[in-house]
Amino acid sequence: MKFEEMFTEYLHGDQERFLDKCSHVEYKRLKEVLKSCRSCKHSENSCSSEQESANGNEAKGLCQCESCPFCDQKFFTELMKEASDVAGCFRIRVRHLLHLHMATGMQKYIKFLRHCFRDDQQLKLQEGRVLIQYITINAIAIRKILKKYDKVHGSTNGENFRSKMRAKHLELLQSPWLIELGAFFMNIRGSNAERSQGSNQYSFDFDAARPVMTMSLLESAELEYDLTCAICLDTVFNPYALSCGHLFCKLCARSAASMMIFQGLKAASPNAKCPVCREAGVYANSVHMLELNLLLKNRCKEYWKERMIAERAEIVKQYKEYCDFQTKYAIGHQLLL
Numbered sequence: 001m002k003f004e005e006m007f008t009e010y011l012h013g014d015q016e017r018f019l020d021k022c023s024h025v026e027y028k029r030l031k032e033v034l035k036s037c038r039s040c041k042h043s044e045n046s047c048s049s050e051q052e053s054a055n056g057n058e059a060k061g062l063c064q065c066e067s068c069p070f071c072d073q074k075f076f077t078e079l080m081k082e083a084s085d086v087a088g089c090f091r092i093r094v095r096h097l098l099h100l101h102m103a104t105g106m107q108k109y110i111k112f113l114r115h116c117f118r119d120d121q122q123l124k125l126q127e128g129r130v131l132i133q134y135i136t137i138n139a140i141a142i143r144k145i146l147k148k149y150d151k152v153h154g155s156t157n158g159e160n161f162r163s164k165m166r167a168k169h170l171e172l173l174q175s176p177w178l179i180e181l182g183a184f185f186m187n188i189r190g191s192n193a194e195r196s197q198g199s200n201q202y203s204f205d206f207d208a209a210r211p212v213m214t215m216s217l218l219e220s221a222e223l224e225y226d227l228t229c230a231i232c233l234d235t236v237f238n239p240y241a242l243s244c245g246h247l248f249c250k251l252c253a254r255s256a257a258s259m260m261i262f263q264g265l266k267a268a269s270p271n272a273k274c275p276v277c278r279e280a281g282v283y284a285n286s287v288h289m290l291e292l293n294l295l296l297k298n299r300c301k302e303y304w305k306e307r308m309i310a311e312r313a314e315i316v317k318q319y320k321e322y323c324d325f326q327t328k329y330a331i332g333h334q335l336l337l
């Protein structure tokens, strides 16, 4: 089936009752924009690929212009807005769903009271599946329409636009909430005897050379999320995702931002940079990955315990240092008086 048909079918599917008020990428309309651009392209002052190739351009007909005067305004501005809407909607919905899970949470209770929660849990799983499908199909729509843009214009602007989206954290499939959702499915699968459909999409390998979570997408493509902390070079513990998407242990991120032990990550200075990509201001909207942490706790029990003990020891040590410093400061202050 062609993607466009698949997408149209999807838009008319019954997931809509879960997704009211969530917007989608306007694939059809964007395609219309490209179509009308193609038809007016032959005018004299247009920057067309044909012209470029006629000039014997070495770049195999690549458009040398930065932009297309006919459709960029409509095309990229709208696409950016749509991607941002989809990402926003996904974030809000997943956060809500997982908050509910954590609230009724604590796996022990779920196990114990499973029968009471059964229907509720099924509903959550269904919503989770709908959300994964929502983000995936919209991400594919964006990829396809940008490819189409480049094909029509003979340019690489579409591809470049993807890096722009990445820079604005709108790369939909890199959302930390997608990792959280994957961990949520695997956590539920762990607490459920029967395999829940949809969780098979995700797998988790802790014993590999580097720990990864894998998610298979609609078109048999796979996405891999590296769960290594770039600071301690171990599997993340009590992880946070900064808004650039990079994952760190809480303590590692805190030391990278030179923060006090009792400060939450969100209180980091706006100048504090991500240790990997050096982007500033990525702490304020960091995401505490509770589901991922629960997954690691359940699947890598020994490791998790080890790290927890180490974390506690580190906190005590830092706290002592802080107290010593305060005492010295107080004494010094008194002496001055």
Ligand SMILES: [Zn+2]
Pocket (backbone or CB within 6 Å): 037, 038, 068, 069, 070, 071, 072, 153
């Ligand atoms: Zn155009």
Ligand SMILES: [Zn+2]
Pocket (backbone or CB within 6 Å): 229, 230, 231, 232, 233, 234, 236, 237, 248, 249, 252
């Ligand atoms: Zn770390």
Ligand SMILES: [Zn+2]
Pocket (backbone or CB within 6 Å): 242, 244, 245, 246, 274, 275, 276, 277, 278, 279
């Ligand atoms: Zn980063």
